[in-house]
Amino acid sequence: MNGIRRFPNRHNSLRARAKIVHAVRSFFEKSGFLEVDTPQRIPVPIPESHIDVMPSGSWVLHPSPEICMKRLLADGLERIFQICHCWRDGERGSLHLPEFTMLEWYRAHADYFALMDDCEGLVRAAAAAVGKKYEVDWNGRVVGLDGPWERCTVRDAFSRFGGMTVEEALEQDLFDEIMVCSIEPMLGWERPTFLMEYPAQRGSLARLKAGDRCVAERFELYIGGLELANAYSELIDPEEQRYRFIQEQGFRRNSSKPVYPLPEKFLQELSGMPPSAGIAFGMDRLVMLLLGASSIDEVVAFTPEEL
Amino acid sequence: MYTVADLRKGLKITIDGDPYIVTFFEFSKPGKGQALYRTKMRNMINGTSLDRTYRSGETFEPAHLEERTMQYLYKEDTNYCFMDNQSSEQISISEDAIGDAKNFLIDNLEVDVLMFQEKPIGVTTPNFVNLRVVKTDPWIKGDTTGSDSKPATVETGYVLRVPPFIEEGELITIDTRTGEYSTRVKG
Numbered sequence: 001m002n003g004i005r006r007f008p009n010r011h012n013s014l015r016a017r018a019k020i021v022h023a024v025r026s027f028f029e030k031s032g033f034l035e036v037d038t039p040q041r042i043p044v045p046i047p048e049s050h051i052d053v054m055p056s057g058s059w060v061l062h063p064s065p066e067i068c069m070k071r072l073l074a075d076g077l078e079r080i081f082q083i084c085h086c087w088r089d090g091e092r093g094s095l096h097l098p099e100f101t102m103l104e105w106y107r108a109h110a111d112y113f114a115l116m117d118d119c120e121g122l123v124r125a126a127a128a129a130v131g132k133k134y135e136v137d138w139n140g141r142v143v144g145l146d147g148p149w150e151r152c153t154v155r156d157a158f159s160r161f162g163g164m165t166v167e168e169a170l171e172q173d174l175f176d177e178i179m180v181c182s183i184e185p186m187l188g189w190e191r192p193t194f195l196m197e198y199p200a201q202r203g204s205l206a207r208l209k210a211g212d213r214c215v216a217e218r219f220e221l222y223i224g225g226l227e228l229a230n231a232y233s234e235l236i237d238p239e240e241q242r243y244r245f246i247q248e249q250g251f252r253r254n255s256s257k258p259v260y261p262l263p264e265k266f267l268q269e270l271s272g273m274p275p276s277a278g279i280a281f282g283m284d285r286l287v288m289l290l291l292g293a294s295s296i297d298e299v300v301a302f303t304p305e306e307l
Numbered sequence: 308m309y310t311v312a313d314l315r316k317g318l319k320i321t322i323d324g325d326p327y328i329v330t331f332f333e334f335s336k337p338g339k340g341q342a343l344y345r346t347k348m349r350n351m352i353n354g355t356s357l358d359r360t361y362r363s364g365e366t367f368e369p370a371h372l373e374e375r376t377m378q379y380l381y382k383e384d385t386n387y388c389f390m391d392n393q394s395s396e397q398i399s400i401s402e403d404a405i406g407d408a409k410n411f412l413i414d415n416l417e418v419d420v421l422m423f424q425e426k427p428i429g430v431t432t433p434n435f436v437n438l439r440v441v442k443t444d445p446w447i448k449g450d451t452t453g454s455d456s457k458p459a460t461v462e463t464g465y466v467l468r469v470p471p472f473i474e475e476g477e478l479i480t481i482d483t484r485t486g487e488y489s490t491r492v493k494g
Contacts, residue, residue: 050341090312090342090363093334176340177360184337202339220338230338 013299016130017287021083023129024103024283027122033079033105038068040084044260047248048204052089052257054098060260061087064280066205067266069106070234074273081105083283094295095226098304101283108274111207111233112217115279116194119221119229120149123192123286130290137292138224144191152187153197154215161186170199188222195220204244206232221281223289231279238270309367311344319351319370322359326351326370326423351421352404352428373422374431379412387412389420389427400427410465411436411483432483437492438462439478446471456488 025035042062045053053060062068065082072080086102107114124145127136134146158166161183169175187193196219200208203216217233235241245262252259287299297303309320318329331347344361351370377389377398386399387409400420402409408418408430416436421429443459456468461479469488473479478492 048339050336050339091334091336096334096336176337176343179337179340180335180343181345181360204339227338 010298010301013287013291013293014301016291017299019129020126020287020290021283023126024083024122024286027125028081028105031079031118031121033081034077036069036072036077036080036082037084038065038072038082040065040086042067044263046205046263046266047245047252047260049248049251049255053260054087054089063088064102065104066278066280067263069104069278070273070276071266071269073106073108073276074269078108078274079106092304094297095285095288097284097296097300100296101300103281103283103286104279105281106234106276106278108276110277111275112196112219112231112277112279115231115277116149116151116219118279119192119194119231119281120145122281123223123228126286127290132290136223136289138226138289139294141189141224143189143224147191149191150188150193152193152195154195154199155197157183157187157195166199170201175199175202184222184227185225188224188226192221192223195222203232204248205235205241207235226285226289227282228285228289229279229281232277234273234276234278236270236273236275238267241270242267309369311342311361311363311365313367314344314346314361319372320348320367321370322348322357322367325353326372326428327357328370330356351423370423372428374419375422377418377420379414379416379418381414382412389418392417398427400430404428405430407486408432408483410463410486411438411481412463413438434482434484435480435489436483437478437480438465440469440473440475443469443473443475446474 028035040062041056041059043059045060045063046067051063053063064086065084069080069082081104083101083103085099087099089098091098127133127145135142135144155166158164158169162169162178163182169178187195197209197215198218200214200216203218206216206218209215209217219231220227221229242262249259284296284299288296291299293299314329314332316329316332320327327348328351329346330349333345335343335345342363346359348357348359350357376392378392380388380390385402387405388397388399390397404427406429411432416432419431420427438461440459441462444457455471457471458466459469459473460466467481467486467488469479473491480489480492482489
């Protein structure tokens with residue numbers, strides 16, 4: 001049996017993973033969050049240009065629990081979290097599995113700055129659970145976890161590392177390439193970095209910043225160049241949301257990708273949702289970071305190739 | 308035709324008419340952004356490396372490479388002559404394309420020649436070859452102050468470190484992958 005397993009340390013990884021998951025649950029319970037368990041098979045997904053879902057009968061496997069969790073917010077729950085499997089077709093690499101584990105949490109009556117505070121507390125609690133109090137070892141370097149974490153706007157990141165402005169990158173259709181090749185590898189080494197204020201068109205479900213309509217209240221968390229989480233101050237205007245969904249559908253249609261009907265129940269209930277903030281956090285990557293694993297394969301029980 | 312989904316380490320593709328081998332591959336996806344396929348590749352003719360990032364939907368021509376077993380015949384100026392074992396056809400390969408294999412070429416040695424569009428672009432020697440030492444300092448028995456190895460020149464002109472007990476005229480086995488001494492051939 002052992003002969004066919006590629007990672008001899010997997011038992012240790014799985015034990016550490018269980019401790020981390022337990023610490024995450026405790027963290028949210030102590031912060032007054034309710035753990036929820038929403039259906040993973042849903043009729044239609046949120047239309048997103050670059051997320052391809054997996055069909056399950058005539059429905060789909062959710063690529064994130066976002067729709068159902070936001071409907072719970074609209075229904076009056078104010079602090080909820082969920083740890084669940086999600087599916088995204090075609091995503092496979094050392095940081096990606098087509099079936100992976102997501103941690104999402106939502107706070108009513110809060111904006112994305114509250115989620116930054118949550119992230120700091122959460123990662124420290126998870127690190128402490130595996131005996132790493134103030135720092136993590138990642139790719140041969142040590143990243144400190146204490147003190148306030150860095151906050152860097154996308155605009156500043158492009159001027160520091162991108163070799164061109166964010167406007168130029170968008171104009172030349174190079175935003176993703178520069179982000180992946182030049183910017184992401186530089187982020188979160190001194191201490192973790194919140195990369196924030198994305199161009200408005202890069203935050204389909206995010207609220208625009210009050211004083212600057214060019215940017216969305218969206219951040220991503222990076223530690224040692226590793227992207228861990230994506231967060232928004234949520235857009236709660238149903239008309240605006242419908243308009244943005246139609247744009248995303250248009251992109252998918254033009255790229256010959258499957259287009260699903262709009263999630264109408266979600267759009268209906270969005271008008272009842274209080275101002276809120278929500279975040280999707282990659283659990284597998286959190287485990288990778290805390291164990292210093294160079295591949296996501298090392299921190300899951302099975303990869304699809306082993307099934 | 309390959310798609311981005313076929314990209315992996317070791318894949319051989321044609322870019323601008325040259326064969327490239329993928330030496331690094333990483334699937335990337337910036338949050339909410341598009342899938343990107345980052346690669347590093349090495350030109351299989353001149354060894355230069357190339358970094359390319361691809362998007363979904365891009366396609367590649369495979370590099371059709373063929374390996375042929377050939378026998379080394381002789382050297383002529385800076386070219387090396389080989390005979391194809393199957394067709395008996397003789398071909399000449401430049402020193403550049405031969406690379407480090409030239410250190411181990413002795414008459415009648417069988418090698419694998421990598422061909423791209425009927426042109427030889429690389430030579431792989433067997434992992435171990437036996438070569439005769441033509442020059443090395445004598446071993447002074449009982450000398451414990453000296454180092455545990457000494458330089459030796461073999462019949463191809465290649466110089467490597469050997470144990471002190473190896474003498475001129477002896478046959479030694481060399482690991483061609485590392486270029487290092489492996490063992491003495493006795494008898």
